Amino acid sequence: MPVGASTAMLGSNLSALVTMTLLAQTPPPPYYAVIFSSVRTDDDEPGYAAAAQRMMELAASQPGFLGVDSARAEMGVTVSYWTSLEAIKRWRNHAEHQQARQQGRAQWYAAFRVRIARVERDYGWPESPGQPNRRA
Amino acid sequence: MPVGASTAMLGSNLSALVTMTLLAQTPPPPYYAVIFSSVRTDDDEPGYAAAAQRMMELAASQPGFLGVDSARAEMGVTVSYWTSLEAIKRWRNHAEHQQARQQGRAQWYAAFRVRIARVERDYGWPESPGQPNRRA
Numbered sequence: 255m256p257v258g259a260s261t262a263m264l265g266s267n268l269s270a271l272v273t274m275t276l277l278a279q280t281p282p283p284p285y286y287a288v289i290f291s292s293v294r295t296d297d298d299e300p301g302y303a304a305a306a307q308r309m310m311e312l313a314a315s316q317p318g319f320l321g322v323d324s325a326r327a328e329m330g331v332t333v334s335y336w337t338s339l340e341a342i343k344r345w346r347n348h349a350e351h352q353q354a355r356q357q358g359r360a361q362w363y364a365a366f367r368v369r370i371a372r373v374e375r376d377y378g379w380p381e382s383p384g385q386p387n388r389r390a
Numbered sequence: 391m392p393v394g395a396s397t398a399m400l401g402s403n404l405s406a407l408v409t410m411t412l413l414a415q416t417p418p419p420p421y422y423a424v425i426f427s428s429v430r431t432d433d434d435e436p437g438y439a440a441a442a443q444r445m446m447e448l449a450a451s452q453p454g455f456l457g458v459d460s461a462r463a464e465m466g467v468t469v470s471y472w473t474s475l476e477a478i479k480r481w482r483n484h485a486e487h488q489q490a491r492q493q494g495r496a497q498w499y500a501a502f503r504v505r506i507a508r509v510e511r512d513y514g515w516p517e518s519p520g521q522p523n524r525r526a
Binding site: 367 | 412413414416419423425427428429459460461462463464465466467468469495499501502503504505506507508509510511512513514515516
């Protein structure tokens with residue numbers, strides 16, 4: 255095989271890996287999702303951005319955290335995944351998280367909605383590395 | 391009350407209404423959510439944008455559709471809400487939707503993941519108009 259072809263394939267594989275690691279990698283269901291939909295005020299973008307980044311890192315260090323998918327444009331949609339309702343409740347009661355939520359209602363969000371859901375089935379494309387094909 | 395104050399209040403109420411209608415307005419749980427997380431290729435932005443818009447409109451016209459929250463930045467997160475698993479299955483099997491999903495795998499998406507979840511609890515801020523306070 256020419257060296258060029260080999261290098262191109264390596265690049266393509268690395269690119270696919272980077273792409274896939276943007277998406278949350280979760281174990282087979284069942285597990286739980288917290289769907290957080292929100293509309294920002296125009297207020298305090300630096301403070302909001304710093305707090306959002308900090309909450310992502312703090313959530314990721316909590317027991318029972320499985321991953322997160324998040325995007326913000328006209329509105330924000332953040333879905334975090336957890337092993338159990340108990341893990342979600344512990345995170346909800348975390349002191350620093352409670353403080354950030356209070357600031358969110360007071361300053362950062364014009365409106366938001368939180369939904370707690372039990373994930374019953376999932377599939378993807380391409381299939382996650384090391385996971386069997388679970389497409390129904 | 392001075393006219394200025396009244397006008398300002400009307401403006402504020404209208405602004406709050408516009409903000410809240412960006413977020414999906416759903417009935418009390420239980421209902422179902424389809425969480426669609428994706429990473430785009432760089433390919434065919436106009437074709438993708440047109441199809442995404444068309445799929446939003448088509449989904450909204452299906453029986454059992456309740457609403458959708460969606461945002462795209464580095465990745466996309468779209469959560470659609472449905473009355474039942476049967477409604478989700480019908481939408482999945484819709485001919486035009488199937489065609490769009492095929493094009494998605496072939497051209498538009500570098501990777502995606504779909505999760506089907508049962509929403510068991512929700513709360514928001516501010517509370518939706520006409521809904522009782524369901525904050526737990």
